[in-house]
Amino acid sequence: MSDKFKALEAYEDLKQKLEAKLSNTSLTLQSLQELRQEYLGKKGPIQELMGEMKNLSPEEKPSFGQKINALKTLVSDLIESKKKELEERQVQEKLEKERIDITLPGKEVNTGSIHVLSKVIEEVEDLFIGMGYEVKDGPEVEYDEYNFRLLNIPKDHPARAMQDTFYVDVERLLRTQTSAAQAHTMLEYGGNKDVRIICPGKAYRRDEDDATHSHQFTQIEGLVVTKDVTMSDLKGTLLKMAQSLFGEDREIRLRPSYFPFTEPSIEVDVSCFKCHGKGCSMCKDTGWIEILGAGMVNNNVLSMCGYDPKKYQGFAFGVGVERIAMLKYGIDDIRSLYANDLRLLKQFKA
Numbered sequence: 001m002s003d004k005f006k007a008l009e010a011y012e013d014l015k016q017k018l019e020a021k022l023s024n025t026s027l028t029l030q031s032l033q034e035l036r037q038e039y040l041g042k043k044g045p046i047q048e049l050m051g052e053m054k055n056l057s058p059e060e061k062p063s064f065g066q067k068i069n070a071l072k073t074l075v076s077d078l079i080e081s082k083k084k085e086l087e088e089r090q091v092q093e094k095l096e097k098e099r100i101d102i103t104l105p106g107k108e109v110n111t112g113s114i115h116v117l118s119k120v121i122e123e124v125e126d127l128f129i130g131m132g133y134e135v136k137d138g139p140e141v142e143y144d145e146y147n148f149r150l151l152n153i154p155k156d157h158p159a160r161a162m163q164d165t166f167y168v169d170v171e172r173l174l175r176t177q178t179s180a181a182q183a184h185t186m187l188e189y190g191g192n193k194d195v196r197i198i199c200p201g202k203a204y205r206r207d208e209d210d211a212t213h214s215h216q217f218t219q220i221e222g223l224v225v226t227k228d229v230t231m232s233d234l235k236g237t238l239l240k241m242a243q244s245l246f247g248e249d250r251e252i253r254l255r256p257s258y259f260p261f262t263e264p265s266i267e268v269d270v271s272c273f274k275c276h277g278k279g280c281s282m283c284k285d286t287g288w289i290e291i292l293g294a295g296m297v298n299n300n301v302l303s304m305c306g307y308d309p310k311k312y313q314g315f316a317f318g319v320g321v322e323r324i325a326m327l328k329y330g331i332d333d334i335r336s337l338y339a340n341d342l343r344l345l346k347q348f349k350a
């Protein structure tokens with residue numbers, strides 16, 4: 001058999017066998033790699049044919065060499081294109097296996113929600129921080145001195161009866177009002193620095209718990225002490241607060257009142273946001289809803305706390321957070337604010 005013929009025959013034979021093997025459906029990338037080794041490796045048929053070269057005449061060598069090279073290229077092309085095909089199939093299978101069913105409902109992530117009392121506090125804080133106020137914290141176990149005496153309520157003052165107190169001992173008590181922060185701050189500021197603070201926090205009174213009373217409740221105290229501040233500044237400030245809490249078109253009304261630490265003292269009503277003044281159950285047909293107490297800081301308080309009332313004036317206000325929250329969100333029992341009932345809490349998700 002001529003060498004040329006031998007090469008040709010080997011070419012056809014190899015090609016056919018290889019194609020048969022490549023068409024095997026159970027072929028994997030691993031077994032393809034083995035095929036490559038089998039055909040193109042050192043002990044493979046192509047290498048074997050190469051070995052035949054040395055027995056050929058110089059005239060025969062070039063065309064035989066060409067044939068073998070063509071065969072080599074063919075084999076590696078066939079294997080290469082099979083490899084691509086297998087890799088592609090592997091990707092497809094993976095995609096198929098990891099297919100995401102976008103019609104499945106997602107898992108709900110359970111996040112908490114801000115408590116309605118905290119929500120009101122944050123709202124008021126944001127407003128006052130925007131007007132240049134500082135937010136102050138004060139102790140809940142307080143000295144009688146700060147809670148009462150420095151606020152112009154000495155021992156045996158009848159106003160003490162307005163606030164039934166939990167005493168810890170003769171000097172200490174659970175603060176009955178966040179107004180205690182007034183005395184702390186003025187003394188801390190030393191009588192010659194402007195004060196502009198709000199103090200949100202818990203307060204306590206020996207009240208029987210019912211739909212509108214709680215022995216523990218939340219207040220926000222506000223205090224401004226500076227030169228040349230008047231009742232109209234107080235009114236403007238409270239109007240801003242009422243509008244931010246209850247709507248831009250609210251109005252406020254001031255009524256004379258009495259608090260030992262302010263003179264004059266006022267109580268503040270906001271125009272009813274439910275009936276807009278026509279009269280409804282919310283405003284008890286008056287068109288107005290009481291929201292807070294306030295006044296110009298009593299001169300006695302200023303001087304006891306180190307500020308000269310001839311140079312400084314101040315205004316103060318105290319607002320009940322529960323009352324605001326109940327009005328704003330239509331909550332009719334104060335106790336539900338402390339009951340941690342998820343059905344209520346969930347309504348205040350951001």
Ligand code: DAH
Pocket residue numbers: 176177178179221222259261262292293294295316317318319
């Ligand atoms: N501390 C008062 C209370 O608990 C509320 C209050 C009224 C605070 C008038 C003030 C104020 O600062 O000026 O009833």
